[in-house]
Structures are given as structure tokens and as C-alpha cells.
Amino acid sequence: MKILVPVKRVCDPDNANKVKVSDDGSSVTSDGLEWKPNPFDEYAVEAGLRLNENAPKNEKLGETVVVSFGASDVVQTMRQTLAMGADRGILVQADDAELDSMVVARALKSLVDAEQPDLVLMGKQAVDGDSNAAGQMLAEMLGWPMATFAMNIATDDGGKTLTVGREVDTGVLTLKVTLPAVVTVDLRIVAPDAVSNGVTPADHKYNDGARYASLKGIMQAKKKKIDQKKLGDLGIDTGLTTTYPKFELPPARTGSCEFVETVDELVDKLHNEAKVL
Amino acid sequence: MTDVLVVAELMDGGLRRNTLAAVTLAKQIAEGTGGAFDILSIGEGSKAAADEAAKFGARKVLTAEIAGGYYAEAYSPTVAEVAKGGYGVVTATASTYGKDLLPRVAARLGAANISDIRGASVDGGNVSYVRPMYAGNVFGTVTANTDLAVVSVRQSEFDAATEAGGGSAIEEVSVTSDGAASKVEFVSLESQKSERPDLAEASTVVSGGRALKSGENFKTVLEPLVDAMGAAMGASRAAVDAGYVPGDLQVGQTGKVVAPALYVAVGISGAIQHLAGMKGSKTIVAINKDKEAPIAQVADYFLVADLFQAVPEMAEKVKAVKG
Numbered sequence: 206m207k208i209l210v211p212v213k214r215v216c217d218p219d220n221a222n223k224v225k226v227s228d229d230g231s232s233v234t235s236d237g238l239e240w241k242p243n244p245f246d247e248y249a250v251e252a253g254l255r256l257n258e259n260a261p262k263n264e265k266l267g268e269t270v271v272v273s274f275g276a277s278d279v280v281q282t283m284r285q286t287l288a289m290g291a292d293r294g295i296l297v298q299a300d301d302a303e304l305d306s307m308v309v310a311r312a313l314k315s316l317v318d319a320e321q322p323d324l325v326l327m328g329k330q331a332v333d334g335d336s337n338a339a340g341q342m343l344a345e346m347l348g349w350p351m352a353t354f355a356m357n358i359a360t361d362d363g364g365k366t367l368t369v370g371r372e373v374d375t376g377v378l379t380l381k382v383t384l385p386a387v388v389t390v391d392l393r394i395v396a397p398d399a400v401s402n403g404v405t406p407a408d409h410k411y412n413d414g415a416r417y418a419s420l421k422g423i424m425q426a427k428k429k430k431i432d433q434k435k436l437g438d439l440g441i442d443t444g445l446t447t448t449y450p451k452f453e454l455p456p457a458r459t460g461s462c463e464f465v466e467t468v469d470e471l472v473d474k475l476h477n478e479a480k481v482l
Numbered sequence: 483m484t485d486v487l488v489v490a491e492l493m494d495g496g497l498r499r500n501t502l503a504a505v506t507l508a509k510q511i512a513e514g515t516g517g518a519f520d521i522l523s524i525g526e527g528s529k530a531a532a533d534e535a536a537k538f539g540a541r542k543v544l545t546a547e548i549a550g551g552y553y554a555e556a557y558s559p560t561v562a563e564v565a566k567g568g569y570g571v572v573t574a575t576a577s578t579y580g581k582d583l584l585p586r587v588a589a590r591l592g593a594a595n596i597s598d599i600r601g602a603s604v605d606g607g608n609v610s611y612v613r614p615m616y617a618g619n620v621f622g623t624v625t626a627n628t629d630l631a632v633v634s635v636r637q638s639e640f641d642a643a644t645e646a647g648g649g650s651a652i653e654e655v656s657v658t659s660d661g662a663a664s665k666v667e668f669v670s671l672e673s674q675k676s677e678r679p680d681l682a683e684a685s686t687v688v689s690g691g692r693a694l695k696s697g698e699n700f701k702t703v704l705e706p707l708v709d710a711m712g713a714a715m716g717a718s719r720a721a722v723d724a725g726y727v728p729g730d731l732q733v734g735q736t737g738k739v740v741a742p743a744l745y746v747a748v749g750i751s752g753a754i755q756h757l758a759g760m761k762g763s764k765t766i767v768a769i770n771k772d773k774e775a776p777i778a779q780v781a782d783y784f785l786v787a788d789l790f791q792a793v794p795e796m797a798e799k800v801k802a803v804k805g
């Protein structure tokens with residue numbers, strides 16, 4: 206099937222505690238931090254590749270297209286996903302300040318209208334803004350069904366529907382959606398047996414996590430096409446629905462860490478000092 | 483004057499308690515702007531849930547009965563229709579239900595979507611919201627540019643609303659539907675029932691990490707401590723990924739956010755994504771054999787020990803202290 210995977214570039218999530226706020230509080234700065242693909246989007250790329258391949262035979266079954274909205278150097282992040290195995294890319298140049306979930310969803314809708322994919326597979330949330338919204342908004346705008354927080358996906362009916370296990374806060378909720386659809390993925394979607402496409406044999410064992418690019422993949426990625434467009438060229442309403450007048454760092458936790466060596470000491474402190482026991 | 487619509491979450495044919503966090507926001511905005519708030523009880527069992535929802539001081543409680551298991555496509559058109567009735571804010575609690583449904587409603591109405599807020603302030607007629615971003619390492623203040631704002635509320639940051647005495651009027655609304663719902667089929671919801679307190683509401687949470695090494699050890703080593711403390715059980719991503727415990731126990735940036743009076747992290751290193759889900763806890767205890775583990779950045783007490791020795795001993799001593 207044809208799968209569109211939106212990929213956002215974010216500053217290194219494992220160092221998110223090093224982001225700073227500008228003196229006037231008007232912006233967040235991540236100077237000195239590396240750029241990475243949003244981890245959930247990287248997982249979506251992995252899930253898309255699994256859906257679109259016969260793994261043991263190394264055979265492609267469909268096209269996987271990555272799209273991103275961001276600065277022109279986001280092509281470097283996109284190349285990483287092309288090196289994993291995605292087929293081509295579309296970069297829509299935009300300043301991060303021009304984007305919110307609504308604008309991203311509108312822009313994605315215009316790309317979906319043009320590309321006509323069977324599936325938009327995306328991260329459940331961008332770990333910089335932590336909004337968890339663009340996928341749901343896109344699905345509504347398209348009038349498509351969706352399955353958010355996907356922890357497993359299986360194609361059925363010869364590829365007309367997907368059965369998706371959603372990781373919800375009361376357990377696992379399973380939906381069957383008719384394609385075309387939007388699916389947003391959660392952490393467990395990269396477990397070894399999370400994706401089944403009816404072609405890759407069920408006993409094929411994937412590694413846990415997103416695949417690494419091979420040297421060959423990296424070489425091939427250099428030749429893959431990345432179309433460049435501008436946000437203004439999409440012909441969509443680019444009006445932001447939200448304004449962030451101020452950012453600040455959260456107050457630091459007060460008090461310091463007290464090291465104890467014995468259980469007796471700990472229980473005593475919890476009982477008599479913190480009074481939580 | 484801003485009128486607020488609370489979208490209730492229903493569970494097992496009744497009102498899910500987490501709804502009361504969104505009710506608290508609704509009250510704050512309604513009182514602050516001189517408006518009113520209503521509650522929409524939507525789903526299977528909407529009438530019974532409405533009877534419960536009517537106790538919290540809403541101007542009215544609206545019911546929309548939709549049979550069968552939840553999926554957003556079946557709810558979003560009705561919520562959007564009701565929202566058009568003069569509301570300035572539509573809110574729900576940012577559970578996986580609220581996070582799934584509300585952005586669809588926002589898109590349908592062309593309204594600003596503001597996710598997972600930790601606070602709101604009302605200044606004259608204007609409402610601004612504060613939300614954690616970058617795994618809780620930045621707080622952003624945000625306002626809506628549209629007349630209607632769709633806002634989800636972080637449960638751990640809002641007290642549950644208390645009963646207001648009296649009962650709200652209950653009114654049935656008609657259910658609207660569109661084509662998207664016919665392309666989804668609800669297959670099943672598998673939940674593991676637990677006798678322990680709800681993770682999101684417990685006053686004590688004991689979480690286990692990768693160091694527990696197996697699901698069996700969660701049962702035999704960690705659970706006795708969890709139960710001795712009358713706590714809810716949580717876990718790190720690594721423990722869930724390894725299959726030791728189900729995903730709904732995950733605490734963190736992308737799991738559950740908790741802020742209990744006491745949080746005990748057992749064999750958890752304290753990655754940024756884990757801290758994002760628990761650093762609002764009042765007292766934090768780490769049990770870890772590595773003094774350098776980053777959990778020390780937020781811990782009040784750090785027991786440097788092998789958990790396999792310390793945890794069983796602690797379970798016994800906690801029982802003794804609690805009598």
C-alpha cells in the first residue's frame with residue numbers, strides 16, 4: 206500500500222532538560238543540542254516499512270513517503286529515514302513559529318489530497334510540543350477513520366482494513382478501520398511482533414526498536430528524491446489557532462537528595478520526617 | 483462571559499471519576515468570567531452517568547446515548563454540534579479518551595486545540611493556559627486565537643471537583659453522525675482489573691523498572707511492598723517493553739502522569755521521559771544500587787541498595803510501622 210509518514214525534527218529528547226528559554230521568555234532555544242527525528246515518527250517509519258515489505262525476501266510491497274514541515278536543513282533528518290528504507294520525501298519549508306497542530310493538519314491534508322495514500326502513519330505526539338493532536342485533526346479533516354496510540358497493526362481483508370490494538374489507559378482497545386485511514390503509533394509498535402502484513406511470515410522475528418540504516422541504505426538515500434515546497438504554496442489557510450506569549454522553565458524541585466544506607470533509616474525518615482507512612 | 487462544556491468520560495456505564503478534573507477547570511473559567519458550565523454525558527449508559535454528573539453544580543447535564551464501545555468517529559460530530567451552542571471552551575480530562583476525541587472535535591470546528599494543561603488563569607474575559615512541553619522541562623503559556631478553545635486537562639494538576647449540593651437539570655440531545663463512523667468497528671477492550679487504587683488517583687505509587695528483571699519478580703518482590711503501602715503500582719517503559727507488566731502501568735511523558743504524596747521508584751534510572759511523569763510527586767524515594775542514577779535529581783530520599791534485598795525487608799518494616 207502507499208503510506209505517508211509525517212516526520213518532525215525535534216531537539217534531542219534525551220537532553221530535553223537542557224533546553225532554555227530566551228531572556229524575554231518569547232521562545233524556547235535548544236542551541237547546542239542535536240536534531241533528531243521525533244522518536245514516535247521514527248517508529249512510524251519502522252511500522253510503515255514493516256507493512257510495506259516481505260522481510261525475509263527483502264522485497265518491497267508498496268511506497269513509503271516521508272513528509273516534513275520545517276527549516277530547509279530538515280532534509281538531513283529526512284535522509285535518515287530514507288536511509289532506513291523510505292522511498293522518497295516531501296519537505297514543506299516553514300518556520301516552526303508558523304506551525305501549530307491545526308496548520309500541520311491542514312498542510313498534511315493538502316498533501317494527502319495530492320498523494321492519495323492508503324494510510325497516513327504518524328507518531329502519536331511530537332516530543333517537543335507534546336500536543337498529541339495533529340493525527341486526530343487530520344483524520345477529522347479528511348473524514349477518515351483513525352486509530353491512535355497503536356501498539357500493534359495487522360492488515361486484513363487483502364489489505365482493505367487494518368486491525369489496530371490501541372494502548373489506552375484502561376488496557377488495550379482494538380479497532381478495525383477501513384482504509385484509507387490515519388494511524389498514530391505508540392512506543393510498543395516497534396516490538397518484534399507488533400506489525401503483521403500477511404506477507405512477511407508470522408514467525409519472522411524483527412529486532413526490537415526502529416531499524417538502523419545500513420551502509421547501503423545510507424548510500425541509496427543520497428539519491429532518493431526529496432521534493433521541496435513552501436508552506437505558502439499549498440493553498441491552505443495558514444492562520445495559527447494558538448499563540449504562545451510566554452515560555453518559562455519550571456521551578457526547580459526544592460530540597461536536596463538525602464542518601465540513606467539501610468531500610469530502617471529510610472522507613473524511619475518516611476515515618477517521622479516526611480510523615481508519609 | 484465564557485460558557486464551558488465538559489465532555490464526560492464514561493466507564494462501565496457510569497461517570498469516570500477523572501472527569502472531575504475537567505469539571506474543576508470548567509468551574510474556574512465559568513466563575514472567573516461570569517459564565518456557566520454544562521456537562522455532556524455521551525456514550526453507553528449516558529443517563530446513569532448523567533445522574534452522577536448532576537451533583538457538581540453544572541447549569542445542566544446533557545445526555546447523548548451511543549451504544550457500544552467508544553471510538554472517536556462516533557462521538558465527535560455530536561460533541562461538535564453541542565459545542566456550537568454558545569460555548570467558549572470545550573474541555574475533557576487528558577486521558578487517552580480525551581486526547582483521542584478532543585482534537586477531532588477541534589478540527590471539526592476549526593477551533594484551537596490546547597492539550598494537557600496544568601493550569602489556567604482568567605483575566606477579565608480572557609483565559610490563558612499553561613501547559614508542560616519538552617517532557618515537562620518548559621511551561622508554555624498559550625491562548626486561543628479562535629472564539630472557541632478545545633482544552634484537555636492534566637488530571638494530576640487539577641483537584642477533583644466536589645459535590646455542590648442540589649442537582650443539575652438533565653436534558654437529552656440528539657446524536658449526530660457522519661460517514662467516518664461507518665468505517666470503524668469496535669472490536670474489544672481488554673482491561674486487567676486490579677484491586678489496587680487507580681494509578682492516577684493514588685496517594686502512594688510504587689513503580690518498578692528494568693532492574694526487576696521479570697514479571698514474576700514484579701509479583702513476588704515488588705507487589706508485597708506495593709500492598710504493604712496501600713499503593714498503586716507503576717512501571718518504567720523498560721519494564722513494560724520487556725513484558726513484565728501491562729502498558730497501562732507506564733508512568734512518564736507518554737504514559738500516565740502522576741503526582742502522589744509519595745512516589746517510590748524501585749530499580750528505575752530516572753530517564754527524562756520517566757521524570758516527566760512523576761516529578762510533581764510530593765515526596766520521592768529512589769531505591770537503586772547506583773548512587774549516580776539520574777533519579778537522584780528529583781529524589782528526596784535515596785536508598786543505595788540492591789532491591790532484591792531491600793524491597794522485601796522494606797515491605798515487612800512498612801507493615802510494622804503502619805500497624
Ligand SMILES: Cc1cc2nc3c(=O)[nH]c(=O)nc-3n(C[C@H](O)[C@H](O)[C@H](O)COP(=O)(O)OP(=O)(O)OC[C@H]3O[C@@H](n4cnc5c(N)ncnc54)[C@H](O)[C@@H]3O)c2cc1C
Nearest residue numbers: 691692693718719720734735736749750751756771772789
Ligand atoms: C519517545 C520515548 C518515550 C518514552 N517514554 C517513557 C515513559 O513514558 N516512561 C518511562 O519510564 N520511560 C520512557 N521512555 C524510556 C526512557 O528513556 C528509559 O529508557 C526508561 O525509562 C528506562 O527504564 P528503567 O529506568 O526501568 O531502566 P534502566 O534505565 O535500565 O534503569 C535500571 C536502573 O536499575 C538500577 N538497578 C539495576 N539492578 C538493580 C538492583 N538489583 N537493585 C537496585 N537497583 C538496580 C540501575 O542502577 C538503573 O539505574 C521513553 C523513551 C522514548 C524514546
Ligand SMILES: Nc1ncnc2c1ncn2[C@@H]1O[C@H](COP(=O)(O)O)[C@@H](O)[C@H]1O
Nearest residue numbers: 211212274327328330331336337338339
Ligand atoms: N513539523 C512537522 N513535520 C512533520 N510532521 C509533523 C510536524 N508536526 C507534527 N507532525 C506530525 O504530527 C504528529 C503529532 O504531532 P503533535 O500534534 O504536534 O504532537 C507527530 O508525531 C508527527 O507525525
